[in-house]
Amino acid sequence: MNHEITGGSAAEIADSLRALLERGTLRAGDSLPPVRALAESLGVNRNTVVAAYRQLAQAGVIIARGRGGTRVVDRAPVAQEGFAGDSVLRDVGTGNPDPDLIPDPLHALASMAGRPVLYGEPVIDPDLEHWAHTWMSDGLAPAASMRLTITSGAADAVERLFAQALTRDDAVALEDPCFLASIHTVRLGGYRPVAVPVDEEGMTVAGLRAALAQGVRAVVCTPRAQNPTGASLTARRAADLRDVLREHPYVLVIEDDHFSMLSRREYHSLIGPDHRRWALIRSVSKFLGPDMCLAVTASDPETAERLAMRLTPGTTWVSHLLQRLTHSLVTDPEVMAAIEAAAGHYAARNAAFAERLTSHGLATEASDGLNLWVRLPVAARAVSEQLMRRGWLARTGDEFVLGAVPVASQRLRLTVHDLDDADTEQLAADIAAAVRAVRGRTATVGSGMIER
Structure with a gap:
């Protein structure tokens, strides 16, 4: 392969490797030549090859595995939640939640009213924001400083939180075993997952400490009903995790409290009162149904501002019709x-x-x-x-x-x-x-x- 790679500069070498990928000469999982060997073959300084490989790694094309060498990224699909549609088993x-237990929105839909929302207006429905402020602040230590953002579900919130805080190959601490959507988001974003073991009390202290020692820039934790284990943070475990994080106030801590209203456990947060970068996410998909693609994110003001900016080039805002429907349902006693x-x-x-x-x-x-x-x-x-x-x-x-x-x-x-x-x-x-x-x-x- 050395003979097929050409170029005298980092940009030229990177372009040559991209061309080999496009032609199918290089495929997912293939090893690239060692830096020293390729530099000798091309007659360039090894730092030039290092720079070319770095460009491709930042673009998510290749990944360095230390002694395992450098390989073309394998974009094999991650397993997803939901029914296996092609199975007779x-x-x-x-x-999935039980569809028979998801509230029927028909009555709420019939009673919804309000003028159309136009460009430039506030992106959060005022009634939903007022209700969500109470919902999100209960049990959250830095609640006084929180700001709210509405996204199209929890996975959307996590992806946008990563995008505003991380660059490719940044390390992210994930629970192990882990929620499938989190694995998928990290792989597609080109981030480097660092596994933190989970036991019956949730994310382990030793695991979080080890991940922070590896330089993770974000931590994703499920405080209740961790998927797949079902573990929930105990008060003692949450306090111990806060102690560890106290020395890392600028690491982005994301809590995905996906089960929220359905949980039989008390909410204990690993977000301390003085932590600087944090976000608590609660979606409505488990109790109002997966098709209600809406999540509320409470976060520190800077993270909220950046998260809102990540919405502007894409969805811009979550439909106010959906926001009003959500508010109508969660304020209905029945x-x-x-x-x-x-x-x-x-x-x-x-x-x-x-x-x-x-x-x-x-x-x-x-x-x-x-x-x-x-x-x-x-x-x-x-x-x-x-x-x-x-x-x-x-x-x-x-x-x-x-x-x-x-x-x-x-x-x-x-x-x-x-x-x-x-x-x-x-x-x-x-x-x-x-x-x-x-x-x-x-x-x-x-x-x-x-x-x-």
């Missing part, structure tokens, strides 16, 4: 009672399924959220294959992993709250049978190896 890995009932339903159904799995010999604890994070005594992928033969489609834990976390390969993330009692018992029995089948196959293979 019963999907228990969707991560809708709020339905949301509270939905919260109880999710918690009860998950707890009931955890009990059934435990009764089948698979000890499982229900935490918070729409899903269950089920520990298995064998490889989850092998169990999922067995479940497919029994008519079920499940998500394995390795889809959510950032770093080398072997335990996730023995996890299933299940969405079971919409199953009736008969299907619940059938799935629990089928998971137990699948585990026995995998164990039996492993034992047979092991016995065969001994005999040979």
Whole structure:
């Protein structure tokens, strides 16, 4: 390949490599020549090649892996939440709320009124802003200084927060295992994910400290119902994390409190009262439905100003019709009672399924959220294959992993709250049978190896 790369300057070498990519000579995952070897081949200073590679890395074309060399970025798609539309199997890995528990907006739509909103007017509906100020400030230490921004959902908010604070190859601390949308956003943005382990109390202190030591410029944390584990920050853990962050006040801390109104856990924040760059995001998608693409972001004034600027070249603002509809729903006592009932339903159904799995010999604890994070005594992928033969489609834990976390390969993330009692018992029995089948196959293979 050295002979196909040409150029005497960094720009020329970078252009040559781009041309090889466009022609298909270089493909995703391919290794590039070592800096020294390419410099000798082209007869240029090695710093020239370093500069060319840096240009391509900043453009998100290549990535340096230290001793692993420099490779063309592999843009393999990240798994996404939702139904597997091309499957005939019963999907228990969707991560979706129950459509029957999403409030019907018809009455609110019929009662909505107001004059059209024109260019140049305030981008936040005044009534929604007034309501959201109370919703967002409860339990938030720096609430007195917060500013509000409306975005098209939580993922939109995170992407724009990254864009206003980071450049390509900046390090970002993400929970591990991690929410799929966060993995997707970081990869597409060309940022460098740094894995922070999660335990039953949420993001770990040692993990956050290690990530900060690696120079992360942003931290994304889920304070409640962490996806996929269901963990929520305890008061003690949140305080310990704030202590660690006290020495890093300008690292952007993003809290994605996605489950908010549906959570059975108290909100504990890792954003301290004196932290300088922060954002708390709460979307309405879990309790008003994924198609209600709206999230409220509370942040420090500077972050809010930058976030608003990131909206101006794109969506400009979230539709005021959608904002008014959201306000109409969240201020309706009947809708709020339905949301509270939905919260109880999710918690009860998950707890009931955890009990059934435990009764089948698979000890499982229900935490918070729409899903269950089920520990298995064998490889989850092998169990999922067995479940497919029994008519079920499940998500394995390795889809959510950032770093080398072997335990996730023995996890299933299940969405079971919409199953009736008969299907619940059938799935629990089928998971137990699948585990026995995998164990039996492993034992047979092991016995065969001994005999040979």
